[in-house]
Amino acid sequence: MDPTSDEALLRSLTPAVIGILVRRGADFAAAEDAVQESLIEALRVWPDDPPRDPKPWLVKVAWRKFLDATRAEESRRRREERLEAEPDPGVGGAVDDTLQLFFLCAHPSLTPASAVALTLRAVGGLTTRQIAEAYLVPEATMGQRISRAKRTVSDVRFDQPGDVSTVVRVLYLVFNEGYSGDVDLAAEAIRLTRQLAAHTDHPEVAGLLALMLLHHARRPARTRPDGSLVPLAEQDRSRWDTRLIAEGVQILEAALARDRLGEFQAQAAIAALHADARTAEETDWVQIVEWYDELVRITDSPIARLNRAVAVGEADGARAGLAALAPLDPSLPRYTAVAAYLHERDGDLATAARLYADAARAATNLAERDHLTRQAARLNVRR
Template sequence: MTDLGALFKDLGPRVLGVLVRRGADFASAEDAVQEALIEAHRRWGEDTPRDPFAWLVTTAWRKHLDVVRSESSRRRREVADHLEPDPGPVTGTDETLLLLFLACHPALSPSSAVALTLRAVGGLTTRQIASAYLVPESTMAQRISRAKRTLSRERLTEPGDLAVVLRVLYLIYNEGHSGEVDLADEAIRLTRQLLSSAPEPEVAGLLALMLLHHARRPARWSPDGALVSLDVQDRSRWDTGLINEGVEILQSALSLDRLGEFQVQAAIAALHADAPVAEQTDWPQILEWYDLLMELNPTPVVELNRAVAVGEVDGPRAGLAAVARVPDSVPRHTAVRAHLHERAGDLETAHSLYAVASRSAASAAERDHLTRQAARVHQRLHRA
């Protein structure tokens, strides 16, 4: 028996991409695809067509034309002149890539691009996306509707901005693992799909970065749900299969000698993954990669992360001097200072800064982690 839900999730975005490529606006195309999927669910049962993809494309296109024809006689003439001739072969791969670029259109805000990508390309329901982002379904529906309205006049006739697409996929990955759909898994799936259509080194770099981060996921949380920092994680719980795959993908990308920021971030993650214990981390090489990353993407966040590496290579006082050059509004700024002050032996300042950092944490898990760090340092002070 065919799993129609899984089949529709796979085919729906591809069919939507075909209709967009043929000239349908995004909102109308999605409506037509949804109607075709409903009809397929009603008619297929246990006996799916020999070519389900072609059946859905044909049905969705006909439904789109029916809507177009009903609008006005002028529009009917336009259909006869421009839409009814054979639109050519359907390949699937190019259409999906087109759809991904359209969902990540520069006219959309990052949050809208993320939602639309998950809805249109990922094939997730609005309820699933809302659950993952912990917002009401009605709120997510409005966000997606606004995004589709924004794109109603847009056509993608040339390759889109790959950098924008990669940033949207990375945003999806970093949203975490709440809700019934694992957004990290979904981001990896979409990035694999993108790499098969656009074998660019930066796409490979992003996929490698995701896999290397994902490999550490089993050790990132304690049994009671507490956040575990990288330096004290149980590395025997890391997924060596994902690490090996990520490193292999990264090495292939680096061999093309077209360095980009995601490749550099993946190289840093690979060095962390390569250390059997935290004390054996190759911090000098990590610092070299951060220097490269600062050339490619000189942001305050990168500069703060580089300061941590400086503290490991040249000592905590040098790290604190590097942090002083970073705006204190950057997330984790206070927490990094606390860590470096503790390493420098200034426990009173470290305790105070951990407490301050916990009050401005971005999540409950981070707040609890920093609170525990403050308590730990407080105990060290009393023992001293």
């Protein structure tokens, strides 16, 4: 078997196998540990001796790992007596616990960082090392974070109703991390959101998936070979992935038709309007402003208001954009960069150059800092 396909298959089976162990009586933390060990065993054994049916194989090995880990405890005897007639592993998988696992890993009692880490490990099937590398932290640190998260939710009933909105926010956080280490977190977030969409009929899950696909479609054009950022207006749109765009638009249209508008559907609608424009000049900024109005109505988010100011500047002119920007808090992320852009559009190059330089000094992302520094230098040369 191909090692890459083995790993993808194992990751896709992880939540179902954890669910089966929990249904059999294992607590979540112990089940997750046992499944991780079974994944390592599979990667070792499968290349030379692939199973006929991978899921029962994983269940059997994970259950054995779990029993081995608890054999020294008094509870071991009760569990083994209760489960002496061990059911066939395939039968245990008849109940699909994937959705409940999503809910558990995104439980409100967890911090966003802990929810992300636990979701990537328990639902995504990633190793602690992979997650640590993706988030640029030591493996020991990530291991402690995951262990604390599992302890936090140890008393939560596995079949307790969950909150879809919490899950989609966790997946959105994963998507926005992009790429680091040997894990493409944007692609992983899309995979997990597809999985969530297959288990719940919720328009905001569809909206999030559409948003991810539409943003991911522009990824090939977003950076130059040297790693520098390419602004949306300057991107080579022939490099956008039209297949992903078409899929994202189709998913979004179906979600919007249900008339249960949410913030991710509104964001996806904005992304779809950008994707629909053959050139930057053909962008329907008036309609984009209308969608930002909806987004602000739903969320009252300062970031949505900031992005709306940019759209207003494009639709109604730089002065109107600056007027929309004026009431906002200057400490908002990207506020200074937006102000610089609008002042440049208004012809005030000196102020724009100063603000671009200020924004560059405040930027935490190296590529963004470089881009803003270049913008300041460009205007200083023109003055």
